[in-house]
Amino acid sequence: MSLPPEVLSQRPIAVPGSPFWNVFKRFGRDEIIAMAVNVLGTAIMSLFSASAVLLAAVGPVVEKIGFFPAHFVEAWKIYKTTSEMQRRNLFHYIKRAARGGTVSLVEDVLVHDPVYIVLMYLGLNAYSGTPAWVLSAISFVIAVVVVAFIEVGVTEGRYLFFKWRAGRAGFEVEKYFESRFLVDVTVDPDQAMKLVSKEFELNTTYEMAYSDTYFESKFPEYSDRTVKFRLRKRTNEAGNFVRSAQIIYTRAGEVYRNKLEQSRFFPIRKEKIYFELDSLHPPAELEGTAGEFLRKYINDSKPQPLHFTRIVAYNKVLLVSADRVKGSRDFYLLEVKVYKEIETLIKAMRFIMRKLPVLQTTHGKLELTT
Numbered sequence: 001m002s003l004p005p006e007v008l009s010q011r012p013i014a015v016p017g018s019p020f021w022n023v024f025k026r027f028g029r030d031e032i033i034a035m036a037v038n039v040l041g042t043a044i045m046s047l048f049s050a051s052a053v054l055l056a057a058v059g060p061v062v063e064k065i066g067f068f069p070a071h072f073v074e075a076w077k078i079y080k081t082t083s084e085m086q087r088r089n090l091f092h093y094i095k096r097a098a099r100g101g102t103v104s105l106v107e108d109v110l111v112h113d114p115v116y117i118v119l120m121y122l123g124l125n126a127y128s129g130t131p132a133w134v135l136s137a138i139s140f141v142i143a144v145v146v147v148a149f150i151e152v153g154v155t156e157g158r159y160l161f162f163k164w165r166a167g168r169a170g171f172e173v174e175k176y177f178e179s180r181f182l183v184d185v186t187v188d189p190d191q192a193m194k195l196v197s198k199e200f201e202l203n204t205t206y207e208m209a210y211s212d213t214y215f216e217s218k219f220p221e222y223s224d225r226t227v228k229f230r231l232r233k234r235t236n237e238a239g240n241f242v243r244s245a246q247i248i249y250t251r252a253g254e255v256y257r258n259k260l261e262q263s264r265f266f267p268i269r270k271e272k273i274y275f276e277l278d279s280l281h282p283p284a285e286l287e288g289t290a291g292e293f294l295r296k297y298i299n300d301s302k303p304q305p306l307h308f309t310r311i312v313a314y315n316k317v318l319l320v321s322a323d324r325v326k327g328s329r330d331f332y333l334l335e336v337k338v339y340k341e342i343e344t345l346i347k348a349m350r351f352i353m354r355k356l357p358v359l360q361t362t363h364g365k366l367e368l369t370t
Contacts, residue, residue: 012361016224023148030104034066068101115143159222169293174272181334181358189322202313210234212306216299225251247273252362
């Protein structure tokens with residue numbers, strides 16, 4: 001199957017994993033490095049001083065340095081492995097590393113240390129015969145778990161608040177699940193659509209034209225959701241134009257991970273925060289509260305156009321589309337969407353992977369064509 005070089009140079013499947021587990025691993029790693037710095041700093045100070053006060057104080061102070069090294073190493077790897085066309089200046093990655101280390105540092109001071117101290121105190125009083133190092137290890141891990149739960153809860157709360165603010169500005173939210181497949185152009189899209197439509201009784205079929213313009217944005221990412229902003233102009237079933245400004249949040253995941261299957265399934269949870277427009281203008285020229293809301297986050301300097309045609313077939317539960325991007329000769333994108341019926345989505349994914357020469361991907365059209 002012929003695929004664009006951009007797909008071959010990166011993983012076709014990109015799944016961020018559980019937000020809780022990601023926080024647990026990141027913060028736990030930073031805490032362990034900080035503990036090592038604490039011990040090393042105390043050992044070095046003991047070579048120069050025997051003061052109990054100084055030796056007791058130096059560890060908690062120098063350990064704070066340990067929350068940053070892993071983040072700087074990650075930032076350097078990203079900088080070196082990013083293509084020169086897409087790479088930003090080094091200071092951008094340094095700032096990102098500093099922010100990541102600062103988050104762990106603040107969580108350590110405000111949450112982990114207090115929880116650890118309380119657990120150690122309760123453990124030493126309730127189980128006085130237990131070795132202190134055992135209680136320390138247990139208290140350390142439990143405190144990391146508490147930090148992970150709190151961070152994920154706060155992040156989801158911030159996301160809800162962001163959507164509430166968008167709603168106050170006039171935006172609406174559409175939520176659904178989707179799956180994406182790359183299909184070789186040797187497979188006629190009309191025939192592929194007929195095959196899927198027959199299997200799932202998709203009765204309504206029509207063709208639409210899309211013109212998207214993507215902009216760089218500073219919209220925050222929440223719990224590993226990726227975010228994009230675009231202005232979209234498309235035709236509807238009646239042939240009329242529909243225009244909208246859209247903030248797109250997506251997060252890919254895997255279902256049936258522990259179930260024996262011939263295929264693996266990576267559906268994407270998508271939330272489209274959109275505002276319908278009478279006419280398309282750059283974000284800087286959009287009027288009203290929606291325009292004011294967007295201008296806080298949007299950079300108009302480097303718009304990326306994307307034009308494609310879409311064949312759509314659907315019923316009340318399932319929608320399937322074949323998207324052919326203008327200028328792409330090697331593939332088209334088959335997308336399957338449902339609002340809530342995840343089991344129906346999986347059935348459609350299984351059928352497509354059995355009947356058609358496809359490559360499942362979590363990347364969108366913009367990543368696959370630019």
